[in-house]
Amino acid sequence: MPKPLRIAEISPMLDFLALTDRVHAIGREIIAQYADEVDRNARFPSESLEALKAEKLLTAYVPIELGGMGLDISQLSKICEILGQYCASTAMIFAMHQIQVGCIVHHALGADFFANYARDMVKHQYLLASATTELGIGGDVRSSICAVKIDGELFTLDKQAPVISYGAMADAILVTCRQSEAAAKSDQVQVLVRRDDLTLTQLAGWDTLGFRGTCSCGFSLVSKGRVEQILPGPYAAIHSKTMHPFAHIVWGSLWLGIASDALGRARIAVRAEARKNPGVVPISGTRLAEADIVLFTMRSGLQSVLADYHRLLDANNQDAFSSFGFAIRVNNLKISSSNLVIDIVSRAMLICGIAGYKNDSKLSLGRHLRDAFGASLMVNNDRILGQNATMQIGQRD
Amino acid sequence: MSAQQIRELIAQHARLSVNANELGEDADLYSAGLTSLTTVNLMLALEDHFNVEFTDKMLGRKTFGSIRLLSEAIQELVAA
Ligand SMILES: Cc1cc2nc3c(=O)[nH]c(=O)nc-3n(C[C@H](O)[C@H](O)[C@H](O)COP(=O)(O)OP(=O)(O)OC[C@H]3O[C@@H](n4cnc5c(N)ncnc54)[C@H](O)[C@@H]3O)c2cc1C
Numbered sequence: 001m002p003k004p005l006r007i008a009e010i011s012p013m014l015d016f017l018a019l020t021d022r023v024h025a026i027g028r029e030i031i032a033q034y035a036d037e038v039d040r041n042a043r044f045p046s047e048s049l050e051a052l053k054a055e056k057l058l059t060a061y062v063p064i065e066l067g068g069m070g071l072d073i074s075q076l077s078k079i080c081e082i083l084g085q086y087c088a089s090t091a092m093i094f095a096m097h098q099i100q101v102g103c104i105v106h107h108a109l110g111a112d113f114f115a116n117y118a119r120d121m122v123k124h125q126y127l128l129a130s131a132t133t134e135l136g137i138g139g140d141v142r143s144s145i146c147a148v149k150i151d152g153e154l155f156t157l158d159k160q161a162p163v164i165s166y167g168a169m170a171d172a173i174l175v176t177c178r179q180s181e182a183a184a185k186s187d188q189v190q191v192l193v194r195r196d197d198l199t200l201t202q203l204a205g206w207d208t209l210g211f212r213g214t215c216s217c218g219f220s221l222v223s224k225g226r227v228e229q230i231l232p233g234p235y236a237a238i239h240s241k242t243m244h245p246f247a248h249i250v251w252g253s254l255w256l257g258i259a260s261d262a263l264g265r266a267r268i269a270v271r272a273e274a275r276k277n278p279g280v281v282p283i284s285g286t287r288l289a290e291a292d293i294v295l296f297t298m299r300s301g302l303q304s305v306l307a308d309y310h311r312l313l314d315a316n317n318q319d320a321f322s323s324f325g326f327a328i329r330v331n332n333l334k335i336s337s338s339n340l341v342i343d344i345v346s347r348a349m350l351i352c353g354i355a356g357y358k359n360d361s362k363l364s365l366g367r368h369l370r371d372a373f374g375a376s377l378m379v380n381n382d383r384i385l386g387q388n389a390t391m392q393i394g395q396r397d
Numbered sequence: 398m399s400a401q402q403i404r405e406l407i408a409q410h411a412r413l414s415v416n417a418n419e420l421g422e423d424a425d426l427y428s429a430g431l432t433s434l435t436t437v438n439l440m441l442a443l444e445d446h447f448n449v450e451f452t453d454k455m456l457g458r459k460t461f462g463s464i465r466l467l468s469e470a471i472q473e474l475v476a477a
Contacts, residue, residue, distance in 0.1 A: 142432055184414040184430030236427070319457055322433060387434060394437035396453035 027086035035087035042212035048090040053125035067122035077253040084257020088371040089213025095250035100128035100174045102246040113228035129170035135160035143185040147178035165216040188235035198223035210370035241321040252337040262348035265363045269352045284351045291347035298340040305333045324391040338375035345372045410442040422465040449474040
């Protein structure tokens with residue numbers, strides 16, 4: 001006979017269901033209410049972020065011992081997906097913040113500074129941004145021109161960053177850079193710089209097609225701090241174990257949210273159509289059934305990489321994270337999800353018809369479509385495909 | 398295997414940020430700019446030159462970390 005589960009083993013699961021209900025409620029009552037206005041004015045979704053902070057959701061991935069919720073990556077993925085259904089900009093801000101939290105949680109909690117910082121994050125619900133992209137490098141995350149300059153216990157770090165999402169609103173920014181002025185461009189570290197220690201001079205605005213609420217302006221960043229703010233270990237290890245898989249999982253999750261909300265709107269259109277002529281399944285119903293298969297494929301890709309990532313995290317074998325096989329699968333998730341989200345929203349558009357095409361209708365899909373096109377550009381799919389091509393040649397398993 | 402031959406192949410194919418001819422046998426190639434992606438180029442050149450085939454497990458720091466490690470690994474492959 002199987003041993004009955006203890007309450008402690010069951011309750012996190014039950015609690016998680018209650019938590020997702022709560023996130024849906026915040027989504028409906030707050031996030032969705034501001035989504036169109038945030039999009040129209042390309043402004044930061046402050047009401048949504050305040051609501052997420054009030055539930056301590058910004059530290060959902062911080063271990064329970066440090067005051068966080070101790071959620072795992074699958075649970076975090078689910079929250080990103082739910083948020084994506086209500087406002088993709090809010091979901092993207094939440095997701096990008098969690099990537100930074102993931103880097104700290106996986107790689108830095110052994111250091112006193114970061115363990116204390118994690119407790120402070122819980123208390124103050126700090127929002128963390130990221131500066132990886134650099135002028136002169138583009139989206140090649142594994143190369144930097146800028147370098148951290150260390151002088152005793154102190155450092156200075158300057159970076160020309162063409163895109164830092166919510167940079168102006170963040171409490172801290174994690175910056176990738178070379179580990180010294182003498183280092184090769186791939187010999188990087190990741191440094192946490194706090195708002196009080198940094199100056200941002202805006203280089204470019206963010207009047208884009210989609211993800212308008214992320215306020216991803218370009219900045220010249222000038223910062224200083226103490227050497228303890230440099231995450232331990234080379235960035236190469238942080239990248240392969242955390243930044244790379246985490247980013248593509250949480251992004252893929254919120255894109256799934258965009259796609260599933262688009263199909264939700266399509267379903268409303270189909271139902272209205274069906275009511276006009278009960279007993280006859282409208283052609284749009286067949287289109288919806290087809291589109292749902294694409295959504296199923298998108299979700300399966302995410303689930304497959306999540307399962308892979310859980311396995312590697314449990315085994316905690318650094319070589320496995322850096323294996324070409326795993327990196328290719330993570331990249332496959334990125335490329336396929338970012339293409340499928342456009343496909344699914346386009347299908348929903350055909351189903352909703354004019355109601356989807358209008359900006360002022362309940363079934364409007366304009367924002368979904370514009371947001372969806374951002375997915376293939378954030379780390380350009382052609383760059384990722386190029387890396388996969390190289391890794392295909394190197395892969396031997 | 399000849400460290401000098403390996404050094405020349407590194408100079409031609411590894412896209413390092415330093416002059417490969419000045420690299421000591423124990424110098425860390427990753428600090429010198431080797432990445433997992435540029436490893437592939439170097440691997441192909443080494444395989445072609447020494448007529449060997451690296452296994453998947455060898456494509457990391459344990460094999461590509463320095464000229465000496467590479468030389469030992471290639472020696473082993475040739476002997477096998
Ligand atoms: C909504 C959104 C939010 C973002 N937030 C942030 C953020 O917070 N922080 C941050 O650092 N960045 C952020 N980015 C930037 C993003 O992650 C990418 O790094 C950036 O968009 C890449 O810029 P790029 O297209 O100019 O450059 P590249 O990636 O360099 O691409 C430019 C063009 O060159 C081609 N190309 C270049 N190199 C190669 C190659 N090796 N192989 C094949 N093709 C190549 C590409 O196909 C593409 O057509 C964000 C982007 C978006 C869309």
